[in-house]
Amino acid sequence: MASQQFDSPQSAAAHDAPAGAHWLAATDPVREKIRAAAQSVRDTTPLAQSVTNFVTVNFVANAQLAAGGTAAMSYLPDDVLATAQLCHASYINVGTLQPYYREAFPQIAEGFRKLGHPWVLDPVAAGIGETRSAILMAFRDNPPAVVRGNASEIITLTRMWGLDSDDPDGADASANRPQGVESVDGVDAARDAAIRLARFIGGAVAVSGEVDLVTDGERVFRLAGGSAYMTKITGAGCSLGGVVGTYLAVSDPLTAALGASALYNVAGSAADARAKGPGSFQVEFLDALWNTTPQQIANGLIAVED
Numbered sequence: 468m469a470s471q472q473f474d475s476p477q478s479a480a481a482h483d484a485p486a487g488a489h490w491l492a493a494t495d496p497v498r499e500k501i502r503a504a505a506q507s508v509r510d511t512t513p514l515a516q517s518v519t520n521f522v523t524v525n526f527v528a529n530a531q532l533a534a535g536g537t538a539a540m541s542y543l544p545d546d547v548l549a550t551a552q553l554c555h556a557s558y559i560n561v562g563t564l565q566p567y568y569r570e571a572f573p574q575i576a577e578g579f580r581k582l583g584h585p586w587v588l589d590p591v592a593a594g595i596g597e598t599r600s601a602i603l604m605a606f607r608d609n610p611p612a613v614v615r616g617n618a619s620e621i622i623t624l625t626r627m628w629g630l631d632s633d634d635p636d637g638a639d640a641s642a643n644r645p646q647g648v649e650s651v652d653g654v655d656a657a658r659d660a661a662i663r664l665a666r667f668i669g670g671a672v673a674v675s676g677e678v679d680l681v682t683d684g685e686r687v688f689r690l691a692g693g694s695a696y697m698t699k700i701t702g703a704g705c706s707l708g709g710v711v712g713t714y715l716a717v718s719d720p721l722t723a724a725l726g727a728s729a730l731y732n733v734a735g736s737a738a739d740a741r742a743k744g745p746g747s748f749q750v751e752f753l754d755a756l757w758n759t760t761p762q763q764i765a766n767g768l769i770a771v772e773d
């Protein structure tokens with residue numbers, strides 16, 4: 468699948484930035500924060516714990532390792548909260564639910580808040596099923612530092628939490644619900660929802676797609692790159708959530724969301740150039756996560772809205 472690679476933000480300047488945005492200057496402090504976070508991941512191999520779905524759990528762990536961190540998967544509240552005291556960030560992904568999750572996930576989120584432990588939420592398939600909706604509603608009281616999802620998931624969660632101005636009661640939370648785990652909306656459609664959600668949690672929101680959107684509720688960033696193969700393997704988004712957790716262990720929510728998204732775009736483009744199909748893409752992608760340098764991550768195709 469055709470894609471382009473860029474070596475520096477200067478070369479990015481030769482290409483059109485996403486509509487309504489301009490490429491972040493090479494000297495912008497945001498790029499230095501991303502580089503420092505990536506370097507810190509490489510230097511300290513931080514653990515980010517995951518409570519994640521059973522489809523992609525292995526890929527999440529391998530991506531965290533290839534990005535420079537370490538992985539530990541855990542599912543019972545006492546185990547998760549004990550592990551949270553050994554690491555600086557965690558990741559919750561609601562992709563495959565078990566009966567006990569309905570009680571366990573709210574307990575875990577409350578425990579994280581009491582510990583002051585930052586975490587990343589991937590609201591996979593938000594809007595589907597009463598159990599998933601009850602769990603996602605419970606997180607409103609003990610919110611994550613970062614929400615990472617596809618456009619439909621971000622729109623649905625924002626509406627569910629009553630943050631959508633047009634629908635303050637969240638009465639129509641299933642209106643944009645994803646088709647299973649896939650998005651039915653473009654990233655632009657989730658822009659306002661992402662801003663509202665980021666302001667509510669006091670953290671950052673990352674919306675993935677062909678061009679990603681990351682916001683802290685004030686500035687809105689657009690990140691290009693990646694590969695169409697990322698939609699042909701399972702777990703590109705799930706593992707991105709795990710790697711946001713890895714970065715969150717060493718940095719603030721906005722830097723974590725930007726750094727992990729930039730890494731995925733740079734590594735995805737590099738892997739795209741070498742892959743022959745989805746199978747070899749997964750292998751090439753893990754290698755590219757490992758071989759992408761902090762400076763290359765900071766030099767990614769990152770634009771900010773005008």
Ligand SMILES: Nc1ncnc2c1ncn2[C@@H]1O[C@H](COP(=O)(O)OP(=O)(O)OP(=O)(O)O)[C@@H](O)[C@H]1O
Pocket residue numbers: 616617648649650675676677678679692693694695697698700701702703704705706707728731732735
């Ligand atoms: N068409 C595309 N071109 C380039 N990169 C893409 C494209 N679609 C998605 N990506 C990248 O793939 C990664 C995962 O995003 P995606 O929106 O597919 O997540 P998701 O739907 O939650 O995935 P999954 O459910 O498979 O885990 C992100 O890094 C994103 O930038």
Ligand SMILES: Cc1ncsc1CCO
Pocket residue numbers: 520522523562563591648701702704705
């Ligand atoms: C395919 C699938 N089903 C539940 S979670 C998951 C992984 C992608 O989100």
Ligand SMILES: [Mg+2]
Pocket residue numbers: 591616617648704705
């Ligand atoms: Mg997903």
